[in-house]
Amino acid sequence: MKLIEARQQFISSWGAFGTHWGINRTMAQIHALLLVSADPLTQDNMMEELNISRGNANMNIRELIDWGLVERIIIPGERKEYFVAEKDIWKVVKQIVKERKKRELEPMLRLLDQLENVEGDKRDKNIKSFVDTVSGIKKLGKQADKTLDTMVKADENWFIGNLVKMFK
Amino acid sequence: MKLIEARQQFISSWGAFGTHWGINRTMAQIHALLLVSADPLTQDNMMEELNISRGNANMNIRELIDWGLVERIIIPGERKEYFVAEKDIWKVVKQIVKERKKRELEPMLRLLDQLENVEGDKRDKNIKSFVDTVSGIKKLGKQADKTLDTMVKADENWFIGNLVKMFK
DNA sequence: TTGAATTTTCAAAAACTTTTGAAATCTTGA
DNA sequence: TCAAGATTTCAAAAGTTTTTGAAAATTCAA
Structure with a gap:
């Protein structure tokens, strides 16, 4: 070609x-x-x-x-x-992650914090279902947030090195 | 609320x-x-x-x-x-990752494999720039592909446990 | 089998996003 | 300061995606 x-x-x-x-x-x-x-x-x-x-x-x-x-x-x-x-693809990925985290993930987590405090009896199955879903998303979202934070600060070798360890 | x-x-x-x-x-x-x-x-x-x-x-x-x-x-x-x-958010995330990997990442990696074999003298700076960019994306993409594969097979505790280790 | 209830399809309309290009604004060297 | 060159803006046009709703197809209880 x-x-x-x-x-x-x-x-x-x-x-x-x-x-x-x-x-x-x-x-x-x-x-x-x-x-x-x-x-x-x-x-x-x-x-x-x-x-x-x-x-x-x-x-x-x-x-x-x-x-x-x-x-x-x-x-x-x-x-x-x-x-x-920027030609270094690792830097490009980190930059995109950083921006999307700021623009999308963080506002979503702030919203979930509020929604978790819905009024009413937690034994009502509708309230329970809502709160459980919101809490579940929040928990995973917070973990992702921390992980991405660390990733954004890291260099490529550190990252790949850790992945290799993690998945070997 | x-x-x-x-x-x-x-x-x-x-x-x-x-x-x-x-x-x-x-x-x-x-x-x-x-x-x-x-x-x-x-x-x-x-x-x-x-x-x-x-x-x-x-x-x-x-x-x-x-x-x-x-x-x-x-x-x-x-x-x-x-x-x-599906209410288990971890399963939801894995399912989305699995589908997007199949629909987007894998076809992109197949294309990059082809494009890397561009004809011509690698000392030509235009060819070098092209090949370097394509190789860089391919390298990171392949790593991501492997990582996501493992993640899709994993359960939540394994995943979070590893992240905690990785980032402590 | 029949026909009422339900689901699916799809062409046209509406909504939304992207692109154009010409006018307005800005910049800089003489 | 001026004016030619360069950049930015933005309203209108083009393009794309989503939504509608009515007609066609399917399902199933009697």
Whole structure:
């Protein structure tokens, strides 16, 4: 398989993959393009390679910066802005985990804390069923939260080393 | 907070949460409703409680069954079908991990295997950048695949026990 | 077997998300 | 300061997904 073709495959699959994870196709494709590019790219480079409009490119690049996955860099003597993606996949994964934890897991746990204190007789089977479900989710959620916290702080070798121990 | 209100909060938040994970709102809400219900529910119960149409209810119930999260049960002497959700959250998580692994991670790893064999001189910086990115993702992906495999087979105490060891 | 109850299907409508592109704003070198 | 180049914004258009509801199919008790 030729490089051009392989790149296209990668970019388009990464885009499709992203849509299963609540990330829009273009954002995932821009990310993929930056991941496989040897050099920094401009917005115009990306617009051309992915066939997307200026507004679309701009919006999604900014969102990637917001997620901490892409960095804007200034090349001295150049007027245009250039962009690069973090290439270390372990760092990318940690960054995504960190953001999703903050944006989704933590608010959910705060809600569950409140919901657990529902009024009424715990012997009522409807109340019991509600409280049991909420407590169960909370318990697993809190554990996941702690685990992810530690993971975000860890380096790759530590992580893989531990997994090997854990699963041998 | 009263039970009715707490249930509504839970159902609506679970729905919003689901949309961040590529699951549609209604499917997540039906799941939430079944999770907090003490008794099996019919399709009509769910239509009424969630204010959704017959077709919508039917489609999403079937999708939940497809994911292995909900079971259809027949109550002797009753004409209607009843539904219950798996209440053990650890089992729910394992089931979701198992399905997503099969539907998303495994196909992605098969693609990466192919893309790694791109033709050309590995000293060309464009080829190097592509191959390095693909290899890096593949390496982490394979590790995740193994880990999730073990997790899917494990029971909760084993899992939490190990995490505690790992992170103490 | 029949027919009322129930479930399933699916085309069209509604809702929601993404993309476009032109205008507005900002930036910087001369 | 100016103006050309670059970036950002955002309303409208296009595209996608979800929902509806009525018709078709299926089920089952009598």
